[in-house]
Amino acid sequence: MKISFLLLGIILIAAFFRLYNLDNVPPQATVDEVSIGYNAFSILKTGADEYGTKFPVLLRAYDDWRPALYVYLVIPFVALFDLNVFAVRLPSVILSTLSIIAVYFLLRELFANTKKFSVLGFEFSVAEIAALLLAISPWHIYISRLGHEVNASYAFFIFGLLFFFRFLNREKWNLHISAIFFALSFDSYQSTKLVIPLILLVLIILHFKTLLTNKKTVIVASIIGFLVALPILATSFDQNALIRFKGTSLLSTSEQYFDAQRQRLAFDRKSGDLIGTIFDNSKAASVRLIAHAYLAHLDPVWLFINEGGEQFKAPAIGLLYLFELPLIFLGFLFVRSIGIANKTLIFILAWGLIAIIPGGITNGYAHPMRIFSFLPLPQVFTAIGFLVFINYFQKYRTTILAGSAFTVLIFSLWFFHSYFTLVPRELSRHFQYGILSALSFASTIDKNYDQVIVSNKDRLFESYMFYLYFHKYDPKIYQKNGGTGSGGFAEEHKIGKYEFGSVENKIYPDTLYVLNPDELKSGMVKLKEIPYLDGKTSLILASTP
Numbered sequence: 001m002k003i004s005f006l007l008l009g010i011i012l013i014a015a016f017f018r019l020y021n022l023d024n025v026p027p028q029a030t031v032d033e034v035s036i037g038y039n040a041f042s043i044l045k046t047g048a049d050e051y052g053t054k055f056p057v058l059l060r061a062y063d064d065w066r067p068a069l070y071v072y073l074v075i076p077f078v079a080l081f082d083l084n085v086f087a088v089r090l091p092s093v094i095l096s097t098l099s100i101i102a103v104y105f106l107l108r109e110l111f112a113n114t115k116k117f118s119v120l121g122f123e124f125s126v127a128e129i130a131a132l133l134l135a136i137s138p139w140h141i142y143i144s145r146l147g148h149e150v151n152a153s154y155a156f157f158i159f160g161l162l163f164f165f166r167f168l169n170r171e172k173w174n175l176h177i178s179a180i181f182f183a184l185s186f187d188s189y190q191s192t193k194l195v196i197p198l199i200l201l202v203l204i205i206l207h208f209k210t211l212l213t214n215k216k217t218v219i220v221a222s223i224i225g226f227l228v229a230l231p232i233l234a235t236s237f238d239q240n241a242l243i244r245f246k247g248t249s250l251l252s253t254s255e256q257y258f259d260a261q262r263q264r265l266a267f268d269r270k271s272g273d274l275i276g277t278i279f280d281n282s283k284a285a286s287v288r289l290i291a292h293a294y295l296a297h298l299d300p301v302w303l304f305i306n307e308g309g310e311q312f313k314a315p316a317i318g319l320l321y322l323f324e325l326p327l328i329f330l331g332f333l334f335v336r337s338i339g340i341a342n343k344t345l346i347f348i349l350a351w352g353l354i355a356i357i358p359g360g361i362t363n364g365y366a367h368p369m370r371i372f373s374f375l376p377l378p379q380v381f382t383a384i385g386f387l388v389f390i391n392y393f394q395k396y397r398t399t400i401l402a403g404s405a406f407t408v409l410i411f412s413l414w415f416f417h418s419y420f421t422l423v424p425r426e427l428s429r430h431f432q433y434g435i436l437s438a439l440s441f442a443s444t445i446d447k448n449y450d451q452v453i454v455s456n457k458d459r460l461f462e463s464y465m466f467y468l469y470f471h472k473y474d475p476k477i478y479q480k481n482g483g484t485g486s487g488g489f490a491e492e493h494k495i496g497k498y499e500f501g502s503v504e505n506k507i508y509p510d511t512l513y514v515l516n517p518d519e520l521k522s523g524m525v526k527l528k529e530i531p532y533l534d535g536k537t538s539l540i541l542a543s544t545p
Contacts, residue, residue: 006128007104014100014135018093018144020420022086026145027424027533028431029085031462033147034469035061037088040074042475050468050475050484057231062462062487067232069188070149083472088147095155096144102158103376104131109165110348115338117390119401126338129383134376136412139319141419142312143369150372153189156181157196157373164203168210172217179225187232191358191370198357202350206343248362250293251286261285294360300325302366303378312368314418315426319368321411324382331385338387352377425533432459432466434530434538438514439463439470441528441541449512449543452498456490458516459538464493464500513542 029037039049039059048054049068059068073091081087107127116125134140144151163178186196204211211218226233261280268276278284296302304318304325313319320328335345355374359367386404390397428434439454446452454463465487468478473495484493492501499506503515507523517537520526524542532538 006122007101007131010104010128010131010135011097011101013132014097015093017136017141017416018096022089022093022145023084025420025424026431027428028433028436029088029466029469030146030431031062031465033085033088034465035059035462036071036074036147036149037078037083037085038465038469038473039068040071040078040088041083041472042478043071044075044078046475046479048475048479050465050478050487052479052483058235060484060487062465062489064487066190067149067188069184070147070152073152074147083469085147089145090147092144092147092151096140096151099151099155099158100131100134100140102155102162103134104128106158106162106165107131107376107380109162109169110344111338111340112169114340115387115391117387117394117397119398124387126380126383126387129386130376130379132408133324133379133382136408136415137375137379138314138317138321138415138419139312139368140375141415142314143372148369149189150191150369153185153192154372154375156185156188157192157199160185160196161199167217168207172214175214175217175221176224179221180228183225183228186229192373193232193236194358195354195373198354199351202347202354206347248364250289250361250363250365253363254289257289258282258285290360293362293365294356296366297356297359297371297374299366309427309430311430314415315422317415317418320378321415323407323411324378327382327385327389328378329385330388331381331383334388335381335384338384348377348380428533429459429538432461433532435460435463435466436470438530438539438541439467441530442512442514443471445527446497446512450497450510451508452512452514453503453506453508454498454500454514455503455516455519456492456501457519460514460516461489462487463514464495467495467498467500507544509544511544513540513544515540515542 036059039061042049043055049056049059049071051060053060056068058065059071070091073095074088077087077090081090104127107130108125111126114126116123118124160178160181163174163181167174167178182196182200185192261282265277265280265282267273268280301307302318303320304322306313306316306318308315352374355377356371359365359371362370390400393400442452442454454460454467456463464484467473478495481495485491490502492499494500503513503519503521507521512527513519513524517540520540520542524544526540526542528541529537530539530541
């Protein structure tokens with residue numbers, strides 16, 4: 001009963017942080033959210049996406065061909081709540097909250113025989129502490145509130161692990177459910193296409209004897225998992241499916257780095273430097289680059305500090321709380337002292353090493369979303385460190401627990417202020433804030449103009465999709481008129497009297513313009529400024545006589 005009470009408390013805390021003011025924080029639907037939302041709306045109404053593709057397995061979107069599973073999860077919420085940001089984000093919130101419950105039960109399986117401590121009749125273990133820390137995690141909360149496929153992928157991944165270990169410790173049928181969840185995770189997000197196979201390989205190696213003695217169960221589970229993953233497997237080596245990988249591949253997008261390496265190698269050869277030719281060749285350079293990207297995700301400054309305006313971080317807050325740093329270090333040093341099984345320790349360490357790989361081979365590092373499956377390992381080692389500490393000072397455990405609860409409360413309030421107050425006010429530019437307001441204002445006066453030209457750069461990036469989303473543009477009409485031809489970054493679109501694209505050399509009479517501030521041209525008359533939430537100018541509406 002007391003376990004249920006603790007878990008209920010963790011769930012309520014997690015749900016509050018993820019549901020509170022979901023419509024308004026983040027302050028505007030992101031470029032991915034409007035794409036997911038409108039395509040869910042389009043499939044709901046017509047059975048086809050913006051391109052006219054019937055029930056797509058891959059969502060072409062902005063020509064990045066992402067797995068479409070999350071779009072299908074959004075469809076019933078669009079049907080219930082209409083096309084809006086709440087409907088797009090709610091599946092992520094639900095799955096993220098469920099993932100914390102799954103983490104709790106997963107850790108109870110993994111740490112069943114490890115040390116615990118009791119206070120006032122409540123028993124605390126790694127499971128309770130880590131689940132609570134994940135419920136208030138800045139990293140987990142920030143990404144959980146975005147309508148994005150990474151949250152579905154992560155939740156399915158954790159449930160896959162949970163049912164795998166329940167198979168090892170309990171009934172055989174759990175392996176069938178595990179296979180379904182692993183396959184769904186594989187189907188959901190690009191990064192898990194790499195993580196899931198490697199995690200499964202580790203699990204097979206560690207538990208080979210158990211799997212071998214349950215051959216029939218393993219075979220059936222494998223077939224089930226294969227069938228669930230088949231739609232994505234069938235497209236994995238399609239040229240379109242590889243576009244996203246090619247566009248984010250670290251080795252193929254680091255031209256400047258490799259140009260410098262080639263110049264260095266040419267000089268080595270010219271000067272007869274044998275050692276230089278060994279260490280300055282392209283393979284060695286590739287290893288150094290990947291190592292740098294990989295290790296960037298373990299940088300304490302990146303994990304615990306926000307140097308200002310960083311991606312997926314609330315102002316003045318890192319991905320992890322500062323109070324977790326000494327406890328993670330303590331937990332890592334004394335992890336064996338809590339009675340952890342060898343296989344469990346090996347698995348956790350392998351999990352951590354594998355989870356970072358997608359971030360280590362892609363550009364734009366360090367990237368919190370691409371290594372999202374790294375969670376809840378920081379919270380696990382924080383919990384272990386806390387257990388080590390409180391068990392060492394058993395006489396003072398009530399005092400330590402009270403002090404710890406106060407510390408957690410202070411940091412949680414700090415994050416609450418930073419995320420729900422400072423993110424909208426200081427980081428609205430991160431969400432292309434203003435574009436929906438600009439389109440709303442334009443819709444009230446566009447009847448007075450022959451045409452409307454909307455820029456497609458900077459703050460107005462992929463503005464055509466924001467237009468479709470904002471106006472809930474009838475997908476049947478849109479597809480009848482040709483739908484989207486291409487979602488390329490510089491592609492131009494025309495929807496009725498609206499043109500979306502470059503504004504260069506487009507000074508026409510009787511035209512309304514939606515522009516970035518630096519795009520205002522001679523001959524245009526400024527009509528309205530659209531501000532960010534901090535008061536600075538985001539966009540401008542202008543016209544020509």
